[in-house]
Amino acid sequence: MKKLALTMFLVIGGLWLYGQTTHFIPAFEGNGQDHMNIYVIGADISGIPLEAGDEIAAFDGEICCAVLTLSGTVSSTSLAVLRASMADPGEENGFTSGHPITLKFWDATAAKEYDNVELTFYNTSQEIISPVPYIPGESAFVTASGSDVEPDITPGLTVAPNIMNGATNFEVLVRVSEVNGAATTGAISVVIPRDSRLTFTWNPALTLAVGETVHNAVWSYTSTDPNNHIFTTSEVIPANGILRLGIQALFNPGATRGKSTVTAQITSGSGGDSRPSNNSDSEIINYFGE
Template identity: 30%
Template sequence: MRTYLTFLGLLLAFGASAQLSMGTGGISVLMGTTLTVDGLSLIPSASLNLTSNTIQRTSTPLAGNPGINRLYQLSAPLLFSGRVGISYLPGELNGYTESTLQLAYAPAPSTNLTVTTSSTVNAATHIVSNTLVSQNLYVVTATALSDLSPIVYARPTTVYGSTPFTVVVDVVELNSVATSGTFTVRVTKDQKVDLTFDAGLTSVNRRSVQNSVWSFNNSNPNYYILTTSQSVSAGDRLSFGLTGTLSPGASSGVITVSSTVLPTSVVEARLNNNIDADKVEYFQQ
């Protein structure tokens, strides 16, 4: 016999090994009804049928997929559309900053977490939630997105005549979450500056760089383009350096060297801090 849940909320509270089991008869949750299983809330946008499945809470994040110390495991993927929320305890944040949390899910066994964007975090009630459309839920948890920002060091900052010139870019991770995926950094070109890239360099102008993990593209007339799939460790930086010459010629003025981080497959928490610039004054000899 199938059970229909038609009232506003169904609360199922369990202990540390919380579990909801649904047999072959299953249960149906009508559109807009809240099903809550020990802190996991599901509000389907259409009638939801749950058959021959279980939902169990654990406090162990997935290996290789860091998250908070609250994770919900289903015995079979559940195709779901609607609002998904997790009510967590402050002690379960696992080092993450609460305001940066994002709902995350894995669609099948042995797959990486898909981290959502634009999740809503209520720091007063400690709930993170987001709306999903036709996604398979096998694991549901919360984690945070990495956040990259560049810092440009153009040296020297004052140039008289033709002078050796360097540009170092530090790409810094700000959210204490290691990156996963590929990203690109564009550095602006200027006719008075001729820069080259040496993949063997580990230091440029006394600044540590990791040139060997970057690929360099000099074909664009406006930008030097560098790309890497190397992970930026949580709270750390990944750097590269360019070396060359600045030749003012018979003029004086200011050059602005700017860099922009462009995510390729890396998903970032913010994109409004992906640009930095440094200015150099130059004078004719």
């Protein structure tokens, strides 16, 4: 019965709230294409509902895919509908199918943007479900809650083994943890400085490193930077959550012996990070030549 009621409401009873936007700017021109409808059935900032004049925008990472200005508060009887536009091939002017949905708020009265917006997804029976990614032609139903609490992400690095005799194969595990009780917003980048003695092998299908589950499938690796190995994800890390990546590597010290440091650094502002002072972690390798 709930499913039927919600479906009928969407057909004949929905209040589509919209108006001219003043803050968020869509990445596309015109009406967009291959839309996904995001039905917002509740929107608040720290428990206070958004009101007329406030804006809601849908993002794929840093790409604005849809914007609307509210003409009133949002509820299950007065939906806000975002029509997110898919990107043109080779362009960054809309969402990419399969990428996670994120929303941002603009509080017109306070003239303040909120990018720490937690989403809860529902099916048409009003049951909570797992997050739905961007898919052209599909729909998502969400409640959205913004907060003044900002995310704080910090890396943890493990190298195993860290005592090496001659050319040695080893694994690198990077844990990216949110420690301030706020979901991340936007892309996250981790950099590891290059070392001529180190050779990295990136395997996006890897699921285990240093005995822990890793999430390589949601990370991308940039190998062309001359100074750093760069790993990037648009995956949202939930409040107090963790996202891992694993690297298979070879260290070849030749005939030398000594100590070397491997460092993982989260780039400033990644994921909406609010505390740069804890954005790096290091591990020391003790090595001996053959």
